[in-house]
Amino acid sequence: xxxxxxxxHAILEVMGSSDDGVTYHWACEWRGxxxxxxxxxxxxxxxxGDKVIVTGLPGRNLEDHQLLIKxxxxxxxxxxxxxxxx
Numbered sequence: 344x345x346x347x348x349x350x351x352h353a354i355l356e357v358m359g360s361s362d363d364g365v366t367y368h369w370a371c372e373w374r375g376x377x378x379x380x381x382x383x384x385x386x387x388x389x390x391x392g393d394k395v396i397v398t399g400l401p402g403r404n405l406e407d408h409q410l411l412i413k414x415x416x417x418x419x420x421x422x423x424x425x426x427x428x429x
Contacts, residue, residue, distance in 0.1 A: 344393055348386035350375045355389065355412065357397060371397055373412040382424050394418045 347354040353373040360366050373379065389395065396416045402409035414425035 344389065344391055344395065346386070346389040348376060348379070348384075350377075353379055353384075355395075355397065355415070357395065359397075367408050369397075369408045369410055371399065371410040371412050373415075379424075384424055388422075388424075389415075389417070 344358070345354075345356040347356075352375055355371040355373060357369050357371060358366055359369050379385070394417070396418060397410065397412055397414075399413040400411040402411075414423065416423045
């Protein structure tokens, strides 16, 4: 996993498995740094090796493996972030 904390949109790159066990690289686009800081996310919130569950909206072409992030949960400690958090 790689977390790129930048404007205009932060990027989270993760590896995810499909139901049939195939692993894919996903590029997940999140909000900008100002919005992320408002919900408690900074450049140190996610680190390489963190296990996360990402939910969001896939891009138009599913084969591109791109996603617009709606929420993230870090599974090691249950920390959650979403657009609804304050």
